[in-house]
Amino acid sequence: MIVLKIADLRKSYNGKMVLDGLNFEIPKGEALSIIGSNGAGKSTLIKCALFLTKPDSGSIDIFDSRVNSMSQLKLRKMRSNVGVVFQKHNLVPRLSVLSNVIHGSIGEANNKSMLPLSAIGRWTHVTAANSVRSKAINCLRMVGLEPLALNRADSLSGGQSQRVAIARALMQDPELIIADEPAASLDPIAGQQVMSLFFKLCKEKKITLLFTSHNTDQALDYADRIIALKNGKISLNEETDTLKSEDLISEYG
Amino acid sequence: MNMDDAPRRLPPKLHFYILCLVLFVLFSGWSFSGSGFSFSKLIGSPEYLMDFLRRAFPPFSEHRITWDAFFRYLAALVETIQMAFAGTILGIIFGFILALLASKNLLFTSPYLRPIQVLSKGIIAFFRTVPDLVWAIIFVVVVGLGAFAGTLAIMVDTIGFCGRFFAEEMEEVDKSPAEALECCGATKVDAVFSAVIPAAMPGFIATSLFAFEKAVRSSVVLGIVGAGGIGLQLQSLFNFFSYDRAMVIIGMIFILVLAIEQISNYARQKIINR
Numbered sequence: 169m170i171v172l173k174i175a176d177l178r179k180s181y182n183g184k185m186v187l188d189g190l191n192f193e194i195p196k197g198e199a200l201s202i203i204g205s206n207g208a209g210k211s212t213l214i215k216c217a218l219f220l221t222k223p224d225s226g227s228i229d230i231f232d233s234r235v236n237s238m239s240q241l242k243l244r245k246m247r248s249n250v251g252v253v254f255q256k257h258n259l260v261p262r263l264s265v266l267s268n269v270i271h272g273s274i275g276e277a278n279n280k281s282m283l284p285l286s287a288i289g290r291w292t293h294v295t296a297a298n299s300v301r302s303k304a305i306n307c308l309r310m311v312g313l314e315p316l317a318l319n320r321a322d323s324l325s326g327g328q329s330q331r332v333a334i335a336r337a338l339m340q341d342p343e344l345i346i347a348d349e350p351a352a353s354l355d356p357i358a359g360q361q362v363m364s365l366f367f368k369l370c371k372e373k374k375i376t377l378l379f380t381s382h383n384t385d386q387a388l389d390y391a392d393r394i395i396a397l398k399n400g401k402i403s404l405n406e407e408t409d410t411l412k413s414e415d416l417i418s419e420y421g
Numbered sequence: 422m423n424m425d426d427a428p429r430r431l432p433p434k435l436h437f438y439i440l441c442l443v444l445f446v447l448f449s450g451w452s453f454s455g456s457g458f459s460f461s462k463l464i465g466s467p468e469y470l471m472d473f474l475r476r477a478f479p480p481f482s483e484h485r486i487t488w489d490a491f492f493r494y495l496a497a498l499v500e501t502i503q504m505a506f507a508g509t510i511l512g513i514i515f516g517f518i519l520a521l522l523a524s525k526n527l528l529f530t531s532p533y534l535r536p537i538q539v540l541s542k543g544i545i546a547f548f549r550t551v552p553d554l555v556w557a558i559i560f561v562v563v564v565g566l567g568a569f570a571g572t573l574a575i576m577v578d579t580i581g582f583c584g585r586f587f588a589e590e591m592e593e594v595d596k597s598p599a600e601a602l603e604c605c606g607a608t609k610v611d612a613v614f615s616a617v618i619p620a621a622m623p624g625f626i627a628t629s630l631f632a633f634e635k636a637v638r639s640s641v642v643l644g645i646v647g648a649g650g651i652g653l654q655l656q657s658l659f660n661f662f663s664y665d666r667a668m669v670i671i672g673m674i675f676i677l678v679l680a681i682e683q684i685s686n687y688a689r690q691k692i693i694n695r
Contacts, residue, residue: 220600251605252601260619261619262620271616274602275605287611290615291614336605
């Protein structure tokens, strides 16, 4: 089964072609890494996949439904099944860790009911139902931060923040997680720890993973397949077992 | 080294700055002449000043103040605080709602709904630019003399003040956490309430405390136009030349405003450092 399918995707900014006809797909359970130098189009590709940016042409299908032609309602529904981890963890600073994790389940509450404000109880952990809170605690336990549940999000270190963001994504019970350079803002040690935890959890839960990275070793270690972008085109698309570090370094030339 | 390489000493548009300075000096002189500013009037008639001071000090002396009168002033002072507080609370609530509607890039981003945002901003600007004393005069006409008119005037003034600053605080908050939530299925309203408002909260509280301080100061004078509070007493004492009693009231106002400012400063420090 194909989770994400991208066909002939094109996007240009101010007349400069950033994505120039991309074609690839991700089967269920695969971890795919996108590499490429700055400006190769990685972030634009992620933004298009999340439909934060409208592509000029081409199509994006997630779970067999076309993202480009979705209504706001359907887009929200689709998004609630896709976890997103950003380079800058994007937690709400003044709220508790637990509240931030519970935010991951707002989409689910909106799916259950058509009424407006149906997720009102999940704005903070104080008003959330017991079942939601214990699920969030469970997600925090998976990333090893259960003891910090009631600490404020802005009191955490970078690595801890990124782990909370991962817990928030797990809270969605996602089938697909899209991560935009998840380790780029962390120091090498924390980056290594967070990434290995992240990939272990995704494998355990059979979550399909699409992530961009600057770290070719990490891509080789954790991805099943690597796609390299160069000037908006795919210049390499291979299984990791057949690849060596030198092959990837040359993609940056 | 060639002198041409040295960094320039004077700004490039020097003549423009000099023109601005000349205009500023001319405008200042023109304004002072228009305001009838006169040193001779201020210090040249010592008998009026001495008369005022003799009647005003010591407070209580000329007509011995009774406890009865003192408690009347105290009751008026309490009414002043009540007006200020009730008006501020109402103003914060309605100001918050208007600020939600009026903030750019918050709820009404689609071109069809933009007019609502622009209209809300306009209402806030209108409430803010008309002075509170003018609102008080209008409400005295509408609901009659008394504290209710003053409360409404303070409410409208606070809506203008809080609406503007609440909206600015929400516009300045880092929007990426809110976008992250929208990326995982939250609605715009969810994202605003769970990501934007918590981040803007310290600003909201600081603004609300300033609004209350401002309301206390303005509720003191609203009585002059008959909108309740201690201003009415103050004005009638001045009309009857009872400057000594007026001094008592001015002292009470001074203590009240100072106390409110100290308390709100303390609370603001606590919140900002948290």
